[in-house]
Amino acid sequence: MSDTPPPIPDAAGRTVTLDDVARIAKVSAITVSRVINRPHLVSERTAKRVRSAIARTGYVPNLLAGGLVSQRSRLVIALVPSVANPAFTETMTHLGTRLAAARYQLLLCQSELPHQEESTLIDAVLSRRPDALVLTKPLSTPTARQRLLARGLPVVESWELNADPIEALVGFSHAAAGAAMARHMLDHGYQRIGLLWSEDQRAETRRRACLETLIEAGVAVGAQAAVPVPVGMRHGREGLARLLEMDPRLDAVICSIDLLAQGVLAEAQARGLRVPHDLGVLGFGDFEFAAHTHPRLSTVRVDSARIGELAADHLLRRLEGDKPTSLVHDVGFELLVREST
Amino acid sequence: MSDTPPPIPDAAGRTVTLDDVARIAKVSAITVSRVINRPHLVSERTAKRVRSAIARTGYVPNLLAGGLVSQRSRLVIALVPSVANPAFTETMTHLGTRLAAARYQLLLCQSELPHQEESTLIDAVLSRRPDALVLTKPLSTPTARQRLLARGLPVVESWELNADPIEALVGFSHAAAGAAMARHMLDHGYQRIGLLWSEDQRAETRRRACLETLIEAGVAVGAQAAVPVPVGMRHGREGLARLLEMDPRLDAVICSIDLLAQGVLAEAQARGLRVPHDLGVLGFGDFEFAAHTHPRLSTVRVDSARIGELAADHLLRRLEGDKPTSLVHDVGFELLVREST
DNA sequence: GCTAACAATGACAGCGCTGTCATCGATGGT
DNA sequence: ACCATCGATGACAGCGCTGTCATTGTTAGC
Structure with missing residues (x-):
């Protein structure tokens, strides 16, 4: 009967919010926000006070709230078939590193879980409002493609040069x-x-x-x-x-x-x-x-790392506000002759 | 007022919101929310109308907003050293599958990216306000542990039976x-x-x-x-x-x-x-x-799959509201004698 | 000394959704 | 017939943050 799940247990009362930090640092909330997100707008004196308040309270920003109002979640989601596949490792590592340098966080979503339909998965992913998406294989469901197109979300499809990209393509033939x-x-x-x-x-x-x-x-x-x-x-x-x-x-x-x-x-x-x-x-x-x-x-x-880097570069350009250019980047491949042939 | 043709979905480039769906289905916003999250509270007749409106508009819920007010993001984040490591594959697959069945989404975060400090990573993860965390190795930074403890977040540490667990442990010696x-x-x-x-x-x-x-x-x-x-x-x-x-x-x-x-x-x-x-x-x-x-x-x-299942079970119980029990589950191991010894 | 320009800070509204409580009929027991 | 109960729906506030615009010093230019 209890279909209202109790809220997440809150060990020591309320969680610390921006306002709490602001009060302690004796500044307004927006100033605290600026210290975190656009520090160049705040004087060093104030910033120092704020940072110390953040440290004292153990404040961790709530990106749900921030993302809601600013329409940017600073989240990039990559779909990988499963973590099993070593092919994508390098791609993801380099992608993640480059995105992190620009303060975007890369999270991976396993796309080949049992009982998981593609369009359902895409909806689940989109409901997190990521700022961009990286696909390691093309979408097979038209409705899923539609959703991405409609949203105008920066998308990179990778590891392939298919005929009809959603937006950008980094791969090889x-x-x-x-x-x-x-x-x-x-x-x-x-x-x-x-x-x-x-x-x-x-x-x-x-x-x-x-x-x-x-x-x-x-x-x-x-x-x-x-x-x-x-x-x-x-x-x-x-x-x-x-x-x-x-x-x-x-x-x-x-x-x-x-x-x-x-x-x-x-x-x-x-x-x-x-x-x-x-x-x-x-x-x-x-x-x-x-x-x-x-x-x-x-x-x-195949230069897996380079695929990740190029994907990151494209996304970052798009996230800086560039128009959706229909980039197609062929990273090629190389035949390595060793001892088995 | 009743004979206005249904608005073309998303004509103005604005993303579709709950209110848009509500207007089209001629119900209140909260009813649409219920159709999505607690459908048993809505009559089938109404639900059908609402679902058709959702389909027509291509509405995708905004979990940032939902999570903000309900304090539940339905997101579970797992930290894996890198997607390279095949040891965790099975764990993650089973964990993800089981969580998905309970409408939680599992996203993976690579913890061994270059220039990434552990406590910074934890803060970045926590800022997404996940409902729970799965670690594939114990936290080495005390401050990071502190953060988790303070937040009372359901946490499972896995693949090890270390002395001083944050909360739950699923692994082996x-x-x-x-x-x-x-x-x-x-x-x-x-x-x-x-x-x-x-x-x-x-x-x-x-x-x-x-x-x-x-x-x-x-x-x-x-x-x-x-x-x-x-x-x-x-x-x-x-x-x-x-x-x-x-x-x-x-x-x-x-x-x-x-x-x-x-x-x-x-x-x-x-x-x-x-x-x-x-x-x-x-x-x-x-x-x-x-x-x-x-x-x-x-x-x-090592029964990697079982680790994932047990982790999921524990988290799900915790998310249902159970008190943080200090579960320690030893899944053991098995010595497989084949031909190389 | 006066204005323009700028740097630093703040007030306020509202992002999209759901918890909470209220409302309104329909149903059933007495 | 009457109240208690229940199922279905809605109104409203507010989650925590940032975009926007306003306000206050401070400095430079003439």
Whole structure:
């Protein structure tokens, strides 16, 4: 029956407000606000008094109230599929660091929780009134896109160069990457190539381009296998087993992601296949481990950090008041030839 | 006055407010609020009208305003060192899912950004007025602890059972884990054990317990090496090289974390050392890959998901109004014997 | 000495929402 | 028929802060 939840327990009475600080510092509330937000407008003498009052009371500003009136929450929300995915780590770190320097706070929202619909998620995110949004993959729901567009919220979509951006795009061409991967294998003279691929949109784009390039060159694609997301090393091992069953004479495997390639490496080793002599292996992503497997993994490197920095730069420009420019920034990629091909 | 056509949503660029919806649905603002937050208080007939008005206008509630007056933001913030760390993935997923079911939103805050001081971070987090906090490691700054205590905010510290919790603790004993790791190696008859350890507080706790147990048993600890955080597979490879330099006759290596163990596996392989015959390897964490390396990695498994669930349960109880009980929940750990020892 | 310009501070309103209490019929027990 | 109860709805105030404009010294310029 008690559907009115009791207010959050308030250990020592009321929480300290701006007015409390003002009273103690013997200034008006607005002056305290200025000390915090625009200190250059306040004399050093007054500011010192105010800061000491803040310290004494342990005052922590209420950004709900501040954001409500100023229409700026100083909050940027980034949607990541899950914290599991190491691909976005660098992006988020650099994004967060750069935003923090401009007094914006980056909070991450996991977008791939079970029972969570995309448009519901977006509404939940928007209800916090963030000043900007960073997406690590494009929105699939039209209504969700609509909402963002309608709100005119600064948005960066990243890790992809899709056709129809909401506003800004920082990423690279997955098709080009897929083709480059194929070309690399062709250059190395592989003849019967297997494709091990994870079932996600972007990987699929790379796969298609890769396959096309291979076929154009007249090289046999001996076998293909798809694995479900989220992918793990396990899928790599199982995947190679499946591929080899389909075509025991495979001389190379191209993987949609390093995690799979790592699994392939392990399975190859378990079967006594020597990489790259018996089997070439190519990954994608250049995760930390890729440079330290045995043999070291050839892969495609994407400048994850740079994506974060460019996203931050764009957002900060927008937040300074610049018009929504339709920036499309291709950070490219780099094929790292190591020991597995 | 009754025949004015419904206003076009948001024609003037103003964002839609509760009042706009109320006007269109011909009810009072508070009724719209109730439809959203306590629908059981509203008749189905009215609710339907209101929901259609919400849909027509694309209204998204402003939680800044709502939170300001109700003193509940329905926001839970979790501090994670960085999204890089896969250890917390499961915890966060389960935590987030459970909180979402109770209409709380989980946002993640990276706590290990450069130039970010702990107490500053805590203040930034608190300024959002979250309803609760989840920490993945204990606060080191006394002032930061103070702030939380003073505010009476529901807090769960996790992944550890430290002596002096702020409120609730969900984790396991790192000392016990370290000792168990040592005992496992002793049981397997290893004689000259190397320790490869990352420089973080918890790993250090495990190392000490591990070392003590080894020494008590009179087993030689041939060599020890520390690696900086954040650790990667690279440190595992380099680490084994260093250990072997110190003591070429090492017959086993205990690692503070699976990532290192994986690197050790690779380096061992590169040097033609057979695992576990020539060298036993033990990891910690049971990351996804651990079960799929070659050979499969023996390690210590922690129920990451359960930590998240227990944390959610505690918070939810607290948010329902329960008194701050000083819960300490030990989720334990499990030594997984696979092929590397 | 007088005005203009500026620096420093304050008063006030109101952001968008919900807690609280009030109101008004409908229902049911006696 | 009468009161108590309950379900459905609304009026109003105010959460804590900042945008805006007003006010008060203070200094520079002539």
